Amino acid sequence: MSVLRTRLLPPVLAIAFAILLCSIALVISGANPFAAMGAMAGQLFEGTTAVDTINSATVYYLVGLAVAIGFQMNLFNIGVEGQYRFAAIVAAIVGGALNLPPVLHAFVIIVVAALAGAAYATIPAVLKVTRGVHEVISTIMLNSIAGGLVAYLVSVDQFGVQQGNSVSTEPIPASGQIPGISFGAAGTIFGFVVIAGLLGFGYWFLLTRTRFGFELRASGLSPTAAAAGGVSAKKMTVITLLVSGAVAGLVAMPELLGRDYAYGINSTTGYGFTGIAVALLGRNHPAGIAFGALLWAWLDKSAVSLDNIGIPKEITTIMQGTIVLSVVVAYEIVRRAELAAEQRRVGRALATEPASVREGGTL
Known part of the structure; x- marks a missing residue:
């Protein structure tokens, strides 16, 4: 019961608190909060909204996993944004240039993307373990550099081709595409x-069933204790950032291989920062991250329904931010409550013991 309370109560409290605050904001602005919530819920079952929500959640899930891997060792990998953009442009260039059999072609593109993401994450990893540069500083700088690299590589003078009013990489042939799961008029879910889902399972297995996962979590909880047990902090830092970068390299793959088939200047950006919020919502657990990704994607899609009834769509952004802050606060409140309860239980247990037992004597 205590475990369920610790795991389930905080997110429930956070969501309820976020809804309450947003309802207050709606009332102050003169809008009906019940109408807003009803419109948001009803929008999910209209047109392709449900499928679009799942597709967006797939991307958010991948970026959430990439961030969560770093969080497990108290590494704040803000560079996921730059890592996935660099990986996407490299994978798109390679995928458009190759002519391989189906399945193999897509597999090669995915591997290239993962390797490119890991390679870009190598820079902050090496800087941290050799020069002591904090990963937040280095990855923020590398995000900006990645934007410049994408602009350079996708230009018509390099690997870009003119696609109407836009410039993008050479389209990936059908052999390199991943077919989706069609639901007819409701849309097609990214394959x-x-x-x-397999990556989420692999993340769970890595953390809970392998020695590396144990050392990773141990290093995050207590670097001193982990070092005393023979775990190299520098080695774990490098490996963790490389694995995080490899997963980050796959963030753009659902859209690249399942919808766009090319990468350009106008491709969606900003996923890396959304992943930080999703990882916080999910408390770095694969199932929690999935829930956070679905919730975030649903709020994104619900903004249109609010516009339709004359309510500012920015209310969904307020709700997203409020939920993240509420989750952090709620988990801390529950943690302190559980700690206080445990201290009271220990106190009662000691109070009921005979004095001779407390003093180490015998009756």
């Missing part, structure tokens, strides 16, 4: 959702 990459299966791979995302």
Whole structure:
């Protein structure tokens, strides 16, 4: 019961608190909070909204996993944004240039993306273990550099081709595309959702069933204790950032291989920062991250329904931010409550013991 309370109560409290605050904001602005919540819920079952929500959640899930891997060792990998953009442009260039059999072609593109993401994450990893540069500083700088690299590589003078009013990489042939799961008029779910699920399982297995996962979590909880047990902090830092970068390299793959088939200047950006919020919502657990990704994607899609009834769509952004802050606060409140309860239980147990037992004597 205590475990369920510790795990389930904080997110429930956080969501309830976020809804309450947003309702207050709606009332102050003169809008009906019940109408807003009803419109948001009803929008999910209209047109392709449900499928679009799942597709967005697939991307958010991948970026959430990439961030969570770093969080497990108290590494704040803000560079996921730059890592996935660099990996996407490299994978798109390679994928458009190759002519391989189906399945193999897509597999090669995915491997290239993972390797490119890991390679870009190598820079902050090496800087941290050799020069002591904090990963937040180095990855923020590398995000900006990645934007410049994408702009340079996708230009018509390099690997870009003119696509109407936009410039993008050479389209990836059908052999390199991943077919989606069609639901008719409701839309098509990215086929990459299966791979995302497998990555989530692999993340769980790595953390809970392998020695590396144990050393990773131990290093995050207590670097001093881990070092005393023979775990190299520098080695774990490098490996963790490389694994995080490899997963980050796959963030753009659902859209690249399942919808766009090319990468350009106008491709969606900003996923890396959303992943930080999703990882915090999910408390770095694969199932929690999935829930956080779905919730975030649903709020994104619900903004249109609010616009339709004359309510500012920015209310969903307020709700997203409030939920993240509420989760952090709620978990801390529950943690302190559990700690206080445990101290009271220990106190009662000691109070009921005979004095001779407390003093180490015999009756």
